[in-house]
Amino acid sequence: MLGLLVLTPIIVGAIAYLLRGNAAKALLYIFQVAYVGLAFYVFLNVKQNGPIIWNAGGYTDGLALSLYADSISIFMVLMTAVFYIAFLVYATREPYFKHRFYFMFMALQGLMMGLFLSSDLFNIFVFLEVSTVVVSILIMFNKEKQAIYDGMIYFFVNVIGTAFLLFGIGMLYRTFGLLDIRALREAMTGLESPRAVVLPYGMMMVTVSLKTAVTPLFSWLPKAHGTPSAPPVVSAVLSGLYIKSGVYMFIRFNDMFSPVIDMHVFFFWIGFFTSLIGFIMALGQKDIKLILAYHTVSQVGLIMMGINMASEIAFWGAVYHIFNHAIFKSTLFLTAGLIYEEYGTRNVYKIRGLFKRMPWVAVATVFAILGITGAPFFNGSISKYMIAHGTYDYTVTLLLNIINLGTVMSFVKYSTMLFGKNPEEGTAKTDVYALTASVIMGVASFMTGIFGEALTQFFFNYEVHVNVDEYIQKGMVYFLMIIAGVAFYHGIVKHGGLITRIGHLELTFNGIITSMAGYFIVMVVYLSLIL
Template identity: 70%
Template sequence: MLGIFVLAPILIGTIAYIIRDTWAKPLLFLFQFSYVAFAFSQFLSVKANGPIIWNTGGYTDGLALSLFADSLSIFMVLMTSFIYLAFLIFAVNADYFHSKFYFMFLVLEGLIMGLFLSSDLFNIFVFSEVSTVVVSILIMLNKEKQAIYDGMIYFFVNVIGSSFLLFGAGMIYRTFGLLDIRAVSAAMPMLEEPQAMILPYAMMIVTVSNKTAVMPLFSWLPKAHGTPSAPPVISAVLSGLYIKSGVYLFIRFNQMFAPVIDMQSFFFWVGFFTSVMGVIMALGQRDIKLFLAYSTVSQVGLIVVGLSMGSNVAYWGAVYHIFNHALFKSTLFLTSGLIEKEYKTRNIHEIRGLFRRMPWVGAATAFAVLGITGAPFFNGSISKYMIANGTKDAGITLLLNIINLGTILSYVKYSAMLFGKSREEQPGKPERIAAATAFVLGVISLFTGLFGEFLTEFFFGIELQVDTAEYIKKSLVYVFMLVAGVAFYKGLLKRDRILERIGTTELTFNGIITVMTGYFITILVFLSSVL
């Protein structure tokens, strides 16, 4: 049954590409609605009966090529299928919604599902490589010069990054004679010399760190997610969903090596500096797409911090933030496309009066901004509350507050688009279905906050008890940070040119590969010193 998640989107995309007529769109939407329903039924099955395992050819578990669905992977599948449906609805009347687009778009959906469900290291490598090709084609869809350059940079950086995974998997197979993640994890405690895992771990973690775009490996991400000519739905799927496959593999690979290697303290600091650097780079952007791309870097850093705190509630808070980020960042990228189309610019400083000119798009943007900054009652406040409750250490709490202050500060700049007067007083008329889809996603950011306690219990089996007094305290801290952020931005950062100079700094291809090599060496040295 799990094979349907991988094969069905590819098959339906192929059929839709072949028929290329008025039947293609109804087929796509009928399939995606059914796909979401099937994902939900499998989620309920895992929730009620435990993990689902599908082994090819009836071979022994651990030796066969396997698809494995537990509470985490099936949640990622359900999240992806639902948001993919929203993307298809958003793009249905767009000029780029043609046979080539929806063929590649659905193929990518199947490959993402393969990354979430595959239990075999070589299969993960194959899904990663093929998805890299598909994403590169989607980035270059409009065949503009800049898009082709960005797509090729993305392709080569990620192909080189994935080669580390292949070599690491080969060393794992040489040691254990196994490639199944669960089987390898069970065999890890039997190792007489844990130091033998230093090299394969370093190789494999470089691949997922690159896919996750943690510091200092994030230079490729703005090129891919912020490509000027890429349709907004492509930027949304890359930043809202596809990057989560890297986070998911980060979780799985660290779980696999956990019996012999513990890198939580290392990645806590990697996540923190990733988040801070993402904020700094976002503040230096004028282009709304590049701003949102660097913001994704910052939010991924926060997720890595939550995953690396050694706390169960912080771990599930980070997982819930994966879902929340998929919602509000998808909303922001979708609305950015509508804003660009209406204002004929992507310059944040030239866009004003969004509430007046595009009320529904402005409302969707506002909901998403409130979500990502962790405003009271919105989804980000719940996931950040869970992450913060994962520690009683005042120092770590301070670091988490610094991250959130940075997020608020950056979105003070972004939110300036909502207010003021537009150069044209006549209200715009964005495509109704697209605007309505973005608005609904924004509203969901509110409802997934209001019902956060119920949803965390339903999705993860975590009985979250939000302490009212503590939540009010954190809400007051948020208000204080918001006031401080507005004052600081208007007083100092609005006219500062240093951040804009920093924001335009980017690495060449050679620089990206050099940094990747340095990151690999750093992990080797760190592990050699602690094991």
């Protein structure tokens, strides 16, 4: 059953590649709906009967290559499958939606499922390597100069990153003789000295941190997600879903090492700095795709903070934020695609009058912006509320508010596109499929906010009760932040200067690799100090 989840998208993608034309499109839609049904069925199964394990070849659990579905992993699978419907609908009439694209796009889905479900370390390595290849081809799909350069950086950096993972796995195998994540977790409880796993932990965390794009390893992300000519759907998949596989692996690997190594303080601060640097860099951009890409960095930092707060409510808040971020960031990338196709520019200062020109696109954008900034009743507010509840420490609350203020500031800048004079008369004609998909995604960010309590209960079996008084109070804070954001925008950001210069800082290829090595050394030194 679980094997089907991984394999079918790839096979159907290959069939669609051979069929071509409208038959292939019809096949993809029918398949995707059926696939969501299957994922939902497995999800309900897991919810009722607990985790499902599938061992290849009938070997004993722990030695076999196995797929493993528990509440988090099957939730990620379901999320990915549902979002793919929206992406496929969006792409229906896009010029790049051809046979070659079908195969790559569907294969990526299968590979992501593999990453979510696999319980075998070596399989995770294989899935990572193959998905790196697929993603870099998708990035350079239009073969434009900048896209090829960005795709190459993405490709090499990630291949080198996964080499670290492979080395780490080798060291673990040398110590334990096991490759299965769950079996390794059990074996680690019997470990005499935690020092034996410091090096493999460092190696594996370098890869995971690279995939989640935390400081200082995020330099590849804006290049990959924000490259000008990559299809909007690809950017949406990368920023909405694929980056989450890194966060997911972080959860899994940390759980595996949890009997011996506890690094939550370290990664909490890493998450904070990622978030901080992410939005500061986002403020300096004027390309709308790059603003969104840097913003992904910032939001992933927030998710990392939530995961590493060592509190249950913050952890589930972060997991719910994974879902919410997938909704609104995909919406934003999809609408951004429509916007720059219509205006012929990606410069945020040149796009004006979106409400008059493309009213429905503007509505979807507004919903997504309200979601990402955490406006009351929208999904972002629920997950941020949960993350904020993970702590009673005043400083940490302050840090979270700083990050939210940053988010608000950069989206005040982004939303200047909505207002102003319409450059041409009347409304623009937009492809109806693309529009429907974006608007539905936008509305989803409202619905998942309204039904936030029920959804967390349903997805994670975790009960949250939103305290009304406190929620209203947070709403007030939100409006204050909007005011501060607008003031800040008109006071500082608009005039560029230092902020723009910071935004244009970036590492070269060698710089990225050097920071990777530096990160590894820092982590190993830190670990040997605390252990």
